[in-house]
Amino acid sequence: MxxxxxxxxxxxxxxxxxxxxxxxxxxxxxxxxxxxxxxxAYYPGCVDYYDQEMQFSHVNYGETNxxxxxxxxIKLLRAVGIEPMILDRSFMKxxxxxxxxxxxxxxxRKMRDYNAGIIRTLGVKTLITSCAEGYRTFKxxxxxxxxxxxxxxxILYERGLRIPPTGEGKRVRxxxxxxxxxxxxxxxxxxxxxxxxxxxRVDNAxxxxxxxxxxxxxxxxxxxxxxxxxxxxxxxxxxxxxAREAGADFLLTACPKCLTHFGCLHHENKWRxxxxxxxxxxxxITQFLAERLxxxxxxxxNIDERRKEPPLPGRKGT
Amino acid sequence: MEVERVRDKVFEERxxxxxxxxxxxxxxxxxxxxxxxxxxxxxVSIFILVAMLFFLAAWIVPALSSPxxxxxxxxIVPDWYVLFSYGLLKFSTVLPEFNVPGFxxxxxxxxxxxxxxxxxxxxxxxxLILLPFVDRGRENRPAKSPVRSAFGISFLxxxxxxTSMYSINNLILQKWPVxxxxxxxxxxxxxxxxxxxxxxxxxxxxxxxxPMYWYRVIPLGAAFLGTLGHSIFILLTIRGYxxxxxxxxxxxxxxxxxxxxxxxxxxxTEKTALRFTVAGTAFxxxxxxxLWLTYYVFDPHGLYAVMVILVPNMHTVLALPVFSVITGxxxxxxxxxxxxxxxxxxxxxxxxHTVCPVTKVEDNALGGLNxxxxxxxxxxxxxxxxxxxxxxxxxxxxPLDIKxxxxxxxxRAKAMGRPAVDGGGKE
Numbered sequence: 001m002x003x004x005x006x007x008x009x010x011x012x013x014x015x016x017x018x019x020x021x022x023x024x025x026x027x028x029x030x031x032x033x034x035x036x037x038x039x040x041a042y043y044p045g046c047v048d049y050y051d052q053e054m055q056f057s058h059v060n061y062g063e064t065n066x067x068x069x070x071x072x073x074i075k076l077l078r079a080v081g082i083e084p085m086i087l088d089r090s091f092m093k094x095x096x097x098x099x100x101x102x103x104x105x106x107x108x109r110k111m112r113d114y115n116a117g118i119i120r121t122l123g124v125k126t127l128i129t130s131c132a133e134g135y136r137t138f139k140x141x142x143x144x145x146x147x148x149x150x151x152x153x154x155i156l157y158e159r160g161l162r163i164p165p166t167g168e169g170k171r172v173r174x175x176x177x178x179x180x181x182x183x184x185x186x187x188x189x190x191x192x193x194x195x196x197x198x199x200x201r202v203d204n205a206x207x208x209x210x211x212x213x214x215x216x217x218x219x220x221x222x223x224x225x226x227x228x229x230x231x232x233x234x235x236x237x238x239x240x241x242x243a244r245e246a247g248a249d250f251l252l253t254a255c256p257k258c259l260t261h262f263g264c265l266h267h268e269n270k271w272r273x274x275x276x277x278x279x280x281x282x283x284x285i286t287q288f289l290a291e292r293l294x295x296x297x298x299x300x301x302n303i304d305e306r307r308k309e310p311p312l313p314g315r316k317g318t
Numbered sequence: 319m320e321v322e323r324v325r326d327k328v329f330e331e332r333x334x335x336x337x338x339x340x341x342x343x344x345x346x347x348x349x350x351x352x353x354x355x356x357x358x359x360x361x362v363s364i365f366i367l368v369a370m371l372f373f374l375a376a377w378i379v380p381a382l383s384s385p386x387x388x389x390x391x392x393x394i395v396p397d398w399y400v401l402f403s404y405g406l407l408k409f410s411t412v413l414p415e416f417n418v419p420g421f422x423x424x425x426x427x428x429x430x431x432x433x434x435x436x437x438x439x440x441x442x443x444x445x446l447i448l449l450p451f452v453d454r455g456r457e458n459r460p461a462k463s464p465v466r467s468a469f470g471i472s473f474l475x476x477x478x479x480x481t482s483m484y485s486i487n488n489l490i491l492q493k494w495p496v497x498x499x500x501x502x503x504x505x506x507x508x509x510x511x512x513x514x515x516x517x518x519x520x521x522x523x524x525x526x527x528x529p530m531y532w533y534r535v536i537p538l539g540a541a542f543l544g545t546l547g548h549s550i551f552i553l554l555t556i557r558g559y560x561x562x563x564x565x566x567x568x569x570x571x572x573x574x575x576x577x578x579x580x581x582x583x584x585x586x587t588e589k590t591a592l593r594f595t596v597a598g599t600a601f602x603x604x605x606x607x608x609l610w611l612t613y614y615v616f617d618p619h620g621l622y623a624v625m626v627i628l629v630p631n632m633h634t635v636l637a638l639p640v641f642s643v644i645t646g647x648x649x650x651x652x653x654x655x656x657x658x659x660x661x662x663x664x665x666x667x668x669x670x671h672t673v674c675p676v677t678k679v680e681d682n683a684l685g686g687l688n689x690x691x692x693x694x695x696x697x698x699x700x701x702x703x704x705x706x707x708x709x710x711x712x713x714x715x716x717p718l719d720i721k722x723x724x725x726x727x728x729x730r731a732k733a734m735g736r737p738a739v740d741g742g743g744k745e
Contacts, residue, residue: 101708103730180709185723219675219709227705234679235707 011102012228016049023093024107024114030091032118039125042077042084042152044070045134046094047256064263064282066256071297072290073130073152079293080159084128092118097133097181100141101224112142119147128152130286132182132191132255139186151182152286153254157194163292165203174205175248176285177239177262178217179255190215195254195285202292205250210242218242220258236265240278252285259284395486402478405485407435409507442473464522472515480507534583534649541642542580545573548634552627561623564613568624571606575599575639579646592650599643664720670712676705704730 011017047066077084096111119127127144129135130152139149150158176199178184182191192214199207212218221235222228240262243251253259262282269277290297386392396404410431420426453466460467483490487503497503549569556562578598582591614621628635671677708723716722 101727101730103727103734105727105731105734180707180711184710184714215714216673216711219707219711221675221707223707223709231676231679231705232707235675238675238678 011226013225017098017102017225020046020049020094021099021104021107024096024099024110026093030118032091032122034085034088034122036083036085037122038083038085039123040077040082040084040128041087041119041122041124041126042073042128042130043087043092043095043134043138044073044089045129045131045256046089047131048089049094050256050260064259064267065287066259068287068290068297069130069256069259069284071299072284072286073128074298075290075293075295076152076156076161076286077128078298080156080161082128082155082159085122085124087119087122087124087127095134095137096141097137098224100137102226108141116142116144119144126150126155128155130254130256130284132179133257135191136181136185139189151191151194151254153191153194153198154189156289157197161198161201161289163201163203163289164294166292168204171204171206172249173208173247174199174202174250174252174288175208175210175243175246175280176213177210177220177243177251177253177258178214179253179258180217180219180223182254183217184215191254195252198285198289199252202289208246208248210239210246210248212242220253220255220261222257222261225257232261233265236261240265243280244278248280250288251280251282252288253282254285256284393489398482401482401485403435403439403481405481405483405487405507406438407432408487409481409484409504410434410438412504442477445469445473460522464519467522468515468519471518472511476514477507477511480510531583534646535580538576538580538583538642538646538649541638541645542573542576545576545635545638545642548631549573552631552635556627559623559627561620561627564620564624565627568606568610568628569635571602571609572635572639575602575606576642578602579642579650583646583650588650592647595643595646595650599646664718667717669715669717670722673711673715675709675711676707 047069050066074084074086093111093114095115096108099105099111100108124147126148127138128150129138132151135149135151138144142149176195178192184190196207199205210217218239219235220239221232240251251262253262259282266278266282395401413431413434415431415434416429418426418429449466453463484503484507487500490503491497491500549572552569553562553566556565559565579595582594582598586594610621613624706726708726710721710723712722713720
């Protein structure tokens with residue numbers, strides 16, 4: 001092993017990861033305040049950090065909106081009668097998935113012990129994540145005895161989410177990308193059926209399968225936020241081309257990281273002529289479902305009005 | 319989709335990107351050549367052996383016992399490695415004798431006790447000879463073939479031991495009259511092999527693929543407790559002995575040598591544990607040896623008095639420390655950690671390589687980016703480890719269900735100099 005090819009060179013967002021890693025060593029005692037105490041806990045994860053990185057940094061002035069995942073999840077959970085206790089990042093740390101897979105096992109252990117302690121203290125019975133990586137990490141890599149870890153699509157399906165017909169006549173073709181962390185890598189409870197069943201409940205949505213799906217589904221191209229380069233973008237291209245060939249109008253995923261990388265490439269091509277652009281929208285499955293439910297988003301939807309039109313690429317776009 | 323098309327799309331209007339991340343791959347085969355490497359190594363081993371024999375022959379005078387007294391009948395017993403057969407000959411007195419009728423013009427003969435002994439001796443050997451033809455399984459590791467291992471433990475260890483014990487049944491009954499009768503010793507031939515076989519089967523099935531941690535901690539802990547217990551027993555027995563303090567001191571050093579690997583593999587992370595074991599046992603051994611020599615210079619007779627106590631108990635207090643050190647060292651060495659062990663199942667069918675998404679786009683990767691391959695071919699140059707997406711597409715198609723992403727975790731942790739994923743810490 002030659003160290004210079006290690007993750008120090010390959011993590012494309014070094015500041016973000018310095019920030020996340022420094023959390024592990026932070027030993028200040030947090031003030032745990034939850035607005036609504038419940039045995040159902042929702043862990044939004046680090047989506048807001050990725051939003052900072054993807055939406056507002058020079059990397060991508062894109063329209064990829066991670067904050068909406070949080071809002072949509074709360075909206076959907078309320079629709080099935082769950083008012084979750086939100087495990088806010090003001091007192092929780094990162095779940096440690098990326099640190100673990102980048103080889104920083106000691107950081108992961110610190111985060112795991114810290115988070116597991118808080119989850120036990122709060123008496124959580126069901127831990128809901130909207131993130132495939134969080135699902136895998138809490139379920140397999142944490143030792144949370146007595147806590148049921150579910151992906152949000154599982155609990156929505158289980159509680160029988162109903163999506164009333166919106167009356168839109170136009171049919172949309174929806175493709176679902178299976179994130180590897182919640183499907184193939186789960187020896188127990190892989191999330192295959194639930195998202196598909198939920199998509200079928202939207203009255204004007206037709207579920208189409210990509211060329212590779214379920215356990216054979218190809219990766220979105222990047223894992224654990226390492227190696228953002230032309231090769232990984234080639235993989236993302238390949239996956240998005242599958243969606244184009246399937247004639248999808250929406251490419252849904254259940255993992256914020258997949259969303260990040262699809263969105264990143266999607267946005268990079270926005271300036272290209274019509275035929276070369278990917279014709280579909282990329283969004284998280286929670287956003288897709290929540291948009292089809294009546295009612296406002298809990299915190300206003302995190303929509304930036306200025307970003308309706310696709311901006312120019314590079315620093316000049318605002 | 320065509321690989322070329324992906325690459326063309328990716329590469330257009332993006333000049334200057336790196337196409338190669340590591341040094342050039344070389345297609346070298348694992349292992350080292352017979353000449354000169356293996357030959358030199360064998361010659362060195364042979365010379366060491368000859369030197370040892372020479373030393374022993376030249377300097378160590380073999381002990382001679384008293385001359386034979388024709389008035390006393392010597393105790394007749396065969397060499398130790400055929401004791402089991404002797405025991406079976408004695409045991410076969412309980413089996414029935416009968417006449418075998420003649421057939422095909424052959425004369426009939428009597429199936430005697432001696433013939434029973436012969437047959438019983440050969441049954442395990444026949445099983446051993448037939449085993450490769452009957453059990454065609456690919457696996458020869460104990461955890462993966464529990465039936466074979468159970469037979470091996472049952473026959474080769476327990477049954478042989480029991481029958482060897484029975485060959486000197488008179489002596490045993492004389493020394494330990496509490497056993498009572500010869501029938502108890504006969505039962506000792508029959509039941510322990512069955513019990514040991516069942517226990518080995520169940521234990522191996524249960525132990526299965528536990529992390530290496532338990533393979534180390536259980537025997538090392540047992541060795542430590544055994545040495546400690548026996549030392550305390552010896553010390554309690556010899557209270558009032560003039561050299562009591564010195565015996566206690568050496569027993570303390572020997573118990574300490576068993577304690578070091580046991581403690582290290584139970585409580586420390588792997589890398590630290592290995593260093594701790596080597597340093598600790600080396601220090602204790604050198605200290606003990608230095609003290610032994612000093613003692614020999616100043617008081618040879620006192621040393622003799624200590625040896626009188628230690629040598630009859632050497633199977634425990636001298637052999638177990640050696641066992642501990644070797645087991646601890648071998649068990650803590652990196653190549654024997656869990657995932658190497660699991661990866662050895664790979665028979666290179668190449669399905670993983672076919673589905674690996676990275677191979678579709680990565681330059682220089684079309685010849686085998688997959689780490690399973692590279693680990694096998696010792697072509698681990700760091701590129702596959704960090705470009706791997708850990709998407710587990712390979713594990714999904716693996717016919718042997720090797721969890722490749724777990725191996726990636728292990729390797730990355732190793733490369734970062736972090737504690738091991740398994741066995742390092744308490745969960």
